Amino acid sequence: MPEPVVDLCVIGAGAAGLAAGIFAAEHNPAIRVELLDGAKSVGAKILVSGGGRCNVTHDVVTPDDFFGTRHLVRNVLAAFSVRETVEWFASLGVELKCEETGKLFPVTDKARTVLTALLTRARELGVVLRPGHRVSAITRLDTSNNVIGTDQSSRFVIRHREGETLARRVVLATGGRSLPRTGSDGSGYGLARALGHRVTPTVPALVALVLDDRCFHERLSGLSHEVEVETVVEGRSVDRRTGSLLWTHFGISGPVVMDASRFWSLARERGAKVEVCGNFLPGKTVDQAREWFLGRAADAPRRSLVKLVAEVVPERCAEAICLHVGADSQQACGQVPRALRDRLLAALTRFPFPVVRDRGWNFAEVTAGGVPLEEINFRTMESKVVPGLYLVGEVLDCDGRIGGFNFQWAWATGRVAGRAAAASLTAG
Numbered sequence: 547m548p549e550p551v552v553d554l555c556v557i558g559a560g561a562a563g564l565a566a567g568i569f570a571a572e573h574n575p576a577i578r579v580e581l582l583d584g585a586k587s588v589g590a591k592i593l594v595s596g597g598g599r600c601n602v603t604h605d606v607v608t609p610d611d612f613f614g615t616r617h618l619v620r621n622v623l624a625a626f627s628v629r630e631t632v633e634w635f636a637s638l639g640v641e642l643k644c645e646e647t648g649k650l651f652p653v654t655d656k657a658r659t660v661l662t663a664l665l666t667r668a669r670e671l672g673v674v675l676r677p678g679h680r681v682s683a684i685t686r687l688d689t690s691n692n693v694i695g696t697d698q699s700s701r702f703v704i705r706h707r708e709g710e711t712l713a714r715r716v717v718l719a720t721g722g723r724s725l726p727r728t729g730s731d732g733s734g735y736g737l738a739r740a741l742g743h744r745v746t747p748t749v750p751a752l753v754a755l756v757l758d759d760r761c762f763h764e765r766l767s768g769l770s771h772e773v774e775v776e777t778v779v780e781g782r783s784v785d786r787r788t789g790s791l792l793w794t795h796f797g798i799s800g801p802v803v804m805d806a807s808r809f810w811s812l813a814r815e816r817g818a819k820v821e822v823c824g825n826f827l828p829g830k831t832v833d834q835a836r837e838w839f840l841g842r843a844a845d846a847p848r849r850s851l852v853k854l855v856a857e858v859v860p861e862r863c864a865e866a867i868c869l870h871v872g873a874d875s876q877q878a879c880g881q882v883p884r885a886l887r888d889r890l891l892a893a894l895t896r897f898p899f900p901v902v903r904d905r906g907w908n909f910a911e912v913t914a915g916g917v918p919l920e921e922i923n924f925r926t927m928e929s930k931v932v933p934g935l936y937l938v939g940e941v942l943d944c945d946g947r948i949g950g951f952n953f954q955w956a957w958a959t960g961r962v963a964g965r966a967a968a969a970s971l972t973a974g
Contacts (some may be wrong), residue, residue, distance in 0.1 A: 553577035553971050555704055555713035558734065559588040559679050561953055562939025564664045565960025566967070570717075570731040571671035574968035579673045580713075582706055583729065584680030589661040590728035595911075596649075600657035602640075603631050603688065603957070611951045613808065614944030618919040622927075626958040633823045634957075638663040649950050679706040684716060684737050686932060702934065715934050715967045719960065722913025722940035723748055734941045735916065742931045743917050749811035750910030751945050752952075754799035754824070758900035762866040766793035771860050774825035775802050777809040779818050785809045788828045793863075798899060799940030805947045808914040811904050824897040826859045826867070832895045839879075839891060847880025854879045855894070867893050911954050916943040926966035927959055934970075936963040 556563045559581040562730040571579050581588075592600055597682045605613070607628050609620040632642055632650070640663045642650045652659045668675060687701040704711045720734025731746050735745045756764050777784050789802030806822065812821035827835050842854055852875035855864035868875040871889040874884065882890075904910070917937055921930050929935040938959035 551578070551809065552580045552711055552713040554704070554715045554967050555711055556581045556715065556717040556719055557684075557704065557737070558719035558721055558939075558941075559583035560591050560675070560730065560773065560939065561664075561718060561956035562721075562960040563717065564589070564668060565957050566717045566719055566936070566938055566964035568664065568667050568671060568675045569961045571668070571673050571964075571970040574701030574971060575671070576972050577968055579671075580711065580786060581668070581673060581675050582679040582681055582704065582711065583675070583677050584707075584733070585729035586678050588675060588677050589665070591659045591725055591730060592664075593657045594725065594728065595657060595953070596651065596950075598657050599651050599655045600660045601649045601651060601953065602635065602642055602660060603628055603650045603954040604950040605644050605650060607951060607954050608807045611949075612944055612946045612955065613914065614942075615919045618922075618924045619944055620744050620961060621924045622958050623954070626954075626961045628954065631954060631957050633658060634662070635660075638667050647949065654880050676708075679708050679711075681706045681720075681733070681737065684718075684741060684935075686741065686934070712834045714971060715936070716940060717936040717963050717967060718941055719938045720941050721956045723907050724750060724910040724913050724915060724940070726907055730913075730940065732913075738917050741929075743921055743929065743937075745917055746915045746943050747815050748913050748915035749808065749815045749893075750904050750907055751805045751808035751811065751914035752804045752911035752948050753811070753909055754794065754905045755797050755803055755807055755810065755899070756902045756903050756905055757797035758902050761797075761900050762870060763793050763797055764795050766862055766866055767795045769793045769862055770800055770862055771826075772828055773802060774828035775806045776823045776825070777806050777813075778821045778823065779809065779813040781819075784813075790825070792938070793849075796905070798902070801948050804911070807904055808945065810901060812914060814904075820901075822899045822901050824899055826863070826894045826897065828944065830895060832891050835895050836887075839887065843879040843882075849880075850876050851879045851882060851890075852876065855890070859892070867897075884970045911948070912945045913940055914945045916941055918943050925962075926970075927963035928966060938963045 556567045567579050567581050609616045612619045641653045643653045683705040702713050702716045704780030723732035770792040774788040776786045790800045792800035852864050927936045929974045939956045
């Protein structure tokens with residue numbers, strides 16, 4: 547068997563893969579690093595993220611912003627803070643700005659700025675980028691008798707579209723299943739399974755939800771407002787959050803819906819009964835809503851019902867909800883029968899969204915599920931199952947909420963893995 551021609555092979559040249567390659571080459575300039583990517587042009591997911599602006603990270607990132615094994619997430623995030631991330635991008639020539647939402651974007655408002663900086667730095671370090679090299683298999687060789695220096699080396703054969711690559715270390719940075727047109731089609735999970743890893747069920751996350759056509763969403767398309775969204779699985783509340791909901795022609799979207807979507811998708815995947823409910827008066831119970839309604843109706847009994855409801859939701863939404871419960875929106879609020887009033891208040895505080903499906907992988911921004919973090923050494927991102935294999939980014943069972951958190955996970959895991967893999971190698 548000939549000597550490996552690559553010290554470190556990174557499979558996948560997205561955010562996590564590029565970070566891994568760059569940090570590995572910086573940490574150990576003597577090693578040869580190659581990045582294999584299945585797409586003809588790398589970084590497509592970076593370019594489409596954040597509406598084409600690339601939400602690089604968030605001003606405050608905590609383990610609570612992620613879904614995964616929290617103590618392991620905490621340790622990985624601690625290895626590369628937001629401040630260090632901002633400084634790293636500044637060193638690459640990318641200045642970031644913080645918007646009111648806490649999201650950090652390049653000052654150019656162009657995702658291309660981020661990708662160009664990463665690719666430029668990789669090339670400066672001698673990292674070899676090989677697009678169009680879709681990997682079909684990774685085989686670990688038995689190298690118990692092959693010792694390079696003081697390092698009993700793991701060896702891998704990576705089979706891809708252009709042939710084979712022999713490597714001493716491998717970083718699996720293939721991404722998840724979200725936005726498959728960018729190249730992340732879930733193939734990495736098969737590679738991980740073949741090497742002995744488990745993969746938890748994977749479903750679309752950070753994705754809009756499609757509602758039954760009989761709902762009134764289409765007439766509200768384009769309208770957004772604050773809503774408290776609760777997800778209930780088999781009668782148990784599993785998630786409750788408040789944020790901006792966007793009505794669309796197909797259903798509901800917006801940050802609060804996208805963050806909640808993973809819970810609906812995971813429950814549906816396992817065949818559980820799941821409901822998504824909206825409280826259009828965030829923080830208020832039905833009793834508090836009744837007290838508000840009666841007080842306002844007493845103050846202005848001749849005021850139309852729709853005008854009263856429009857105090858707490860946009861008027862278009864108020865009109866739609868009135869019609870939904872069978873109320874005359876122009877009726878004087880002081881003359882609304884108790885039964886009708888109770889139906890209206892129930893709809894305002896616990897509206898059952900008739901979700902029929904999520905919008906699917908082509909629109910999901912991230913994947914929920916993947917290789918369990920328990921199978922990874924959080925200090926190095928090295929597999930506990932396959933020595934010499936490192937796993938980073940979205941291929942792992944960890945997903946963050948909307949707002950740059952998944953990119954921070956990519957940069958952090960990529961840095962930890964790249965540096966650890968480089969440190970494990972000795973110049974042969």
